[in-house]
Amino acid sequence: MSIIVQKYGGTSIGTIEKISSVAEKIIKEKNNGNKVVVVVSAMSGETNKLLDLAKSIDPDVSGRELDVLVSTGEQVTISLLALTLNNKGHKAISLTGSQAGITTDSAFNKARIESIDNTSIKKYLEEGNVVIVAGFQGVTNSGDITTLGRGGSDTSAVAISVALDAKECQIFTDVDGVYTTDPRISDGAKKIDDITTEEMLELSSQGSKVLQPRAVEFAGKYDVGIRVLSSFKDGSGTLIKKENDDKMEKAIISGIAFNKDEAQLTIRGVPDQPGIASLILGPIADHNIDVDMIVQNVGEDGLANFTFTVPRNDYKVAFQSLEKSSKKLNANKVTGNNKIVKISMVGVGMRTHAGIASKMFSVLAENKINISMISTSEIKISVVTDEENLKTAVNVLHKAFNLDQPH
């Protein structure tokens, strides 16, 4: 008898009716002869409602008490799902993060799972229960309630799968799998049947919002298979697994992701000197603004141009901060663009196939798409271009790399 872990997000369990159809999916899996552990998020909208309450007390709310508050969202859904299964004649028991033995560090609001004591879950499974665990939450060694931060339910599900040595961790969501690119942008987008955790990691960090990067990372580390499935229709979804040698013949490029949530800033004509990067980025970090891509080059005049991207929401603050730095550093000029998109091609095949980058650039050039930044990793190439180029760029790349062909 295998253990299957299923995770349902907020939109999958947003109403009593939806909870009922989730229960049917669980019963089906149980009738297949499996032991089922279910991890759930809060009903859609609930977490935000609780956050709004807290923010009406303190706009900058954070810390221990916030986790006591928002963790109630999942506690509501675990009990409603257990009641629904009970009412359909199936044994089910709900467990909070604490009751499920999920111990985290004490970084409230963004805690990390340290260990899972699987005793309770195993006992209830042995007794024939569907075990329903509150995602997104845990407890510290001293008994304080913690939450894992946004999207933490995926991580809970993967961690529980590891702790139970589950056969598979099924993540139910509102899409039926991972696609070669966003189907809203490219008609040719194809569902991917399987993909490595590394590729998925690059795809999810780069803006494919199907799975939380932390969950994928965790699954890769402990070699658990994740299957992304639709809550609303049947299908085999996408299986995300650690890379196996016998799969090296697969497609060079797995998918194309993009991110429209960034903005680009450039400081021009900075006297090149040691430590210049930290003098520019230090004040940005002081504003708690995350920097993503960074490019620096030095012209013939010995003056450097320094370009980086920040979350689009932080564009204004970052721009003002950079103008201040500009005076101190005797730079020529600060420019920016908050209508950019970062487009990333991801694939483990890149490692063994040269020329992917040059092909990418030439395809874009042929289509008159100008690139302002480039960044690469072992299995990814990202470029920044004007947002208006998004659709054309994704489509020409998708076609040029045969992602619209069966593979």
Next chain:
Amino acid sequence: MSIIVQKYGGTSIGTIEKISSVAEKIIKEKNNGNKVVVVVSAMSGETNKLLDLAKSIDPDVSGRELDVLVSTGEQVTISLLALTLNNKGHKAISLTGSQAGITTDSAFNKARIESIDNTSIKKYLEEGNVVIVAGFQGVTNSGDITTLGRGGSDTSAVAISVALDAKECQIFTDVDGVYTTDPRISDGAKKIDDITTEEMLELSSQGSKVLQPRAVEFAGKYDVGIRVLSSFKDGSGTLIKKENDDKMEKAIISGIAFNKDEAQLTIRGVPDQPGIASLILGPIADHNIDVDMIVQNVGEDGLANFTFTVPRNDYKVAFQSLEKSSKKLNANKVTGNNKIVKISMVGVGMRTHAGIASKMFSVLAENKINISMISTSEIKISVVTDEENLKTAVNVLHKAFNLDQPH
């Protein structure tokens, strides 16, 4: 440094603004040099909202999962109150029933507190925190969440007061104390400054909804003083304490309570025989209907008339059940009245003063108020009359026993 336990009900903390003014009351008590533990209910309406969700799954919902669900109501308020105190610059920490060490039996939905391990609360008090505990909930020895049933927050507050050897348990509510009778019925109603737990027990069981009977019972058993206070205005409220010998000179009658939630049923002309009461009441109990007052008398013909009261909501079902029994028992007739009121006079002074009952009956008779049932206990006399007599009866009794005079 004394420990004060304060309890705030749902209407006192129904909005963020009200939570803020509760926080001010707590700060005031802390500034008086006391250590403060606060017990809170769910925000008004929240528990019903959660129950409605559960009932939409199963109209007869009960058991373990229901407690996982409804206990979130208090968990929300403890965190919001702690956040509010933090935001006003005061150290505060919230504890769920489980975190506060409140162990109960495993009678889900109506659990009883078995013990309180005060280690956590004491530790946080020592560190200078206001400790905010979720009322109405606890945890079993095996870690399951339980609730104490409606009104259980009062019981939580009293039990915590006992566990901490608190100086006083202050119950904040929407009235400013216990009154000699309902001020809406009698203009002469006076606030009582102090009252014994036994009297309060009779008053609260008899329909004065200020305090939960279980909480009063608990306070009496462990000799904790309860003070009922208004959440919305200042005042000394009513102190409820175990009877002390030096107080025997107090008023004979403390107050007059009434209950309009009952209905009366009579089965006439039943052949008197052993076991007749159980033959009549057995079928009623089988419908899960609670019987309150019971009166039986036998006429000269050897036939008995048997009268009892049931909750008004159960009147129809009880009537039908009684008609069935009537046939089996060869009784003459079933009659009923669902427009009755039970009026109770309560006072420890009754024990030492004869003639209270006869004075009560004669006052009612002088005012042409007909009584259909009488029941007495050591410190209480209850009579049943038509609901239309309520106002007159309460007022003439209130005056006759000098409850409108200062005492």
